[in-house]
Amino acid sequence: MTRRLLMLGGTEFVGRAVVEAALDRGWEVTVFHRGRHEPPAGVRSLLGDRTVPDGLAALADATGTWDAVVDTWSAAPRAVRDAARLLAGRVSRHVYVSSCSVYAWPRPAGYTEDAPLVEGASAGAAATDYSRDKRGGELAAVEAFGSECSLLVRSGLILGPYENIGRLPWWLNRIAAGGPVLAPGPRDLPLQYVDVRDLAEWTLGAVEAELDGAYNLAGPPGHSTMGALLDACAEATGARAELRWTDPEVVLGAGIEPWTQLPVWVPPGSELHASMYSGDVSRAVRTGLRCRPVQETVADTWSWLRSLGGPAPVRADRPTVGLDPAVEAKVLGI
Secondary structure, three states: OOOEEEEEOOOHHHHHHHHHHHOOOOOOEEEEEEOOOEEEOOOEEEOOOOOOOOOHHHHHHHHHHHHEEEEEOOOHHHHHHHHHHHHHHHHHEEEEEEHHHHHHHOOOOOOOOOEEEEEOOOOOOOOHHHHHHHHHHHHHHHHHHHHHHHEEEEEOOOOEOOOOOHHHHHHHHHHHHEEEEEOOOOOOEEEEEEEEEHHHHHHHHHHHHHOEEEEOOOOOOOOOEHHHHHHHHHHHHHOOHHHHHHHHHHHHHHHOOOEEEEEOOOOOOHHHHHHHOOOOOHHHHHHOOOOOOHHHHHHHHHHHHHHHOOOOOOOOOOOOOOOOHHHHHHHHOO
């Protein structure tokens, strides 16, 4: 039996990875999008913008039913609610790609899906902040489809081809430029992330298995390290870059912001590191999550970047990432 997928979005990063994975499985795929980017070949395309009045008209008028809808929306929860209400009765299962940000801060080391959630979120709210918007999206999905037909994919850090946040692309481009590179230590700093394609494969497998409920979705803590990530960047680019490993105290003393100015990196032993890189993902692993090595994620992202013929796309609603070259040079004393 051929499965039918409706993807809300589907032309960038997570949505595109899900669409490509579904096509590889032989699924019939419909993509509802705004027309800003071309969807993958082989899909049925519906145009609309759910941020404007009557923006769901093409979806309302479309014929047919679907086995699953996947939604990655990360702004006003009412957009998730409106689409979910429209699709209830025409779709068997709702998959909302949420975020581990829905857990109350600070997240305790080893937090599970039962950890406390952010307060003040609403399914019908306008945009507030990322954490409450994502939690509101979860509430909207469950409100329309019920808990038994709703799958909440609480993703951690996502890397891989099509990234439109700029984290891994920044490191690749910086190391490709060569010369001394400020590498924030320690080398063995454990990371926790998921390749976007592994997220997509697990999500589709979860649809096939008719899973419901919430799942923390990232690789196991320590699946890779800061050293392995940057070494993979150097290997993939073939650049003559010198990774100068620098103590966290020196980095922080220079006023450099973890996570944003030095993407992916957060200081060891900090509340931030425990919250970002120690989530319990055993539930996802037990249900089929498989994570490819960091070298593959990095190499494939570099191949994608080189294929663009220009700068990588960056979402306008996310902060700019990366370190000013003058700041880097000052810290390195060059």
